[in-house]
Amino acid sequence: MYDVIILGGGPAGVSASLYCKRANKNVLMIYNEESGLKYAHKIDNYYGFENGITGEDLYNAGVKQAQNIGVDTSKEEILKIEVERYSRPNSEEKNDSLFKVTTDKKSYESKAIILAFGAKKNTLNIDGIKELEGKGISYCAICDGFFYRNKDVAVIGSGNYAISETNDLINVANKITILTNGEKAPEFRADNVDVITKNIKNISGENRVEEVRFEDDSTIKTDGVFIAQGTAGAAEFAKKLGLVTKNDKIVVDENMQTNIKGIYACGDCTGGLLQVSKAVYEGTKAGLAVVEYLK
Ligand SMILES: Cc1cc2nc3c(=O)[nH]c(=O)nc-3n(C[C@H](O)[C@H](O)[C@H](O)COP(=O)(O)OP(=O)(O)OC[C@H]3O[C@@H](n4cnc5c(N)ncnc54)[C@H](O)[C@@H]3O)c2cc1C
Secondary structure (H helix, E strand, O other), X not given: OEEEEEEOOOHHHHHXXXXXXXXOOOEEEEEOOOOHHHHOOOEOOOOOOOOOEOHHHHHHXXXXXXXXXXXXXXXXXXXXXXXXXXXXOOOOOOOOOEXXXXXXXXXXXXXXXXXXXXXOOOOOOOEOOXXXXXXXXXXXXXXXXXXXXXXXXXXXXXXXXXXXXXXXXXXXXXXXXXXXXXXXXXXXXOOOEEEEOOOEEEEEXXXXXOEEEXXXXXXXXXXXXXXXXXXXXXXXXXXXXXXOEEOOEEOOOOOOEOOOOOEEEOXXXXXXXXXXXXXXXXXXXXXXXXXXXXX
């Protein structure tokens, strides 16, 4: 059991981890390689680097810095965040929320979590997705799976996240077809799960999703399509947790607290200025706020 699990190891997550660890908290920071920094060829507008620094070097140095002061770190893909026990915000209740984070390797529990997922957004340019959102296109199996009891659904994706979403549908839907859209089929088998690896041309339906058409013009009938392309980011997790968002960014108060007590968010995933300096500032605030919360 950790005091706090920090999800993301970019400037926001690392800054939060430093403040939590320096206050003697038991901290785990989980991250992978998907920081915005990895795409920044050179950062020369951040304090202290007279000749600039590559985004990759800054990212690696940040993770090392956290490790050096004793933060537990782990390179894993985060698949699921669950609220096991919940205290309402601003209530007089004790701060006793409890969270469970599941990755591609294992599960962890903590009293608080800090979301520092960055601004990565999975966009899938397939005709019909935008038009049919909310009409059979879903981004959250655990939220919407219930509407597809005994119906046929498809899951678009081929990685661990797609498998995790499929698992959430297995006992609900009649049949699930994983559509890899040209990617390699996942090593996953279940009685009511098929895999199709063809490229998708479009998704269509009169008033809601009815059919998926492939590039070779073959089709399948389906009642719903769940998008689980790539790895999950802030928007997907926020939706599943029931966090208030605006334009896919997590809404926080002045202490970086979300609408769920014990869940804080910082950095690019809260929107506004998408810069390292702002991520560091918000990570600092979130770290200090969590220390206060855990008192
Ligand atoms: C091309 C480019 C150039 C840029 N140039 C500049 C610049 O010159 N100056 C500047 O100040 N800013 C620049 N930025 C912006 C800067 O990179 C971001 O503002 C900053 O990285 C935000 O920090 P963050 O910690 O909020 O998120 P990120 O740095 O994006 O970190 C997100 C963290 O979440 C983790 N994560 C996400 N999803 C998962 C998952 N499912 N499982 C596990 N881990 C996950 C990632 O691995 C990563 O550790 C640039 C960005 C880009 C894309």
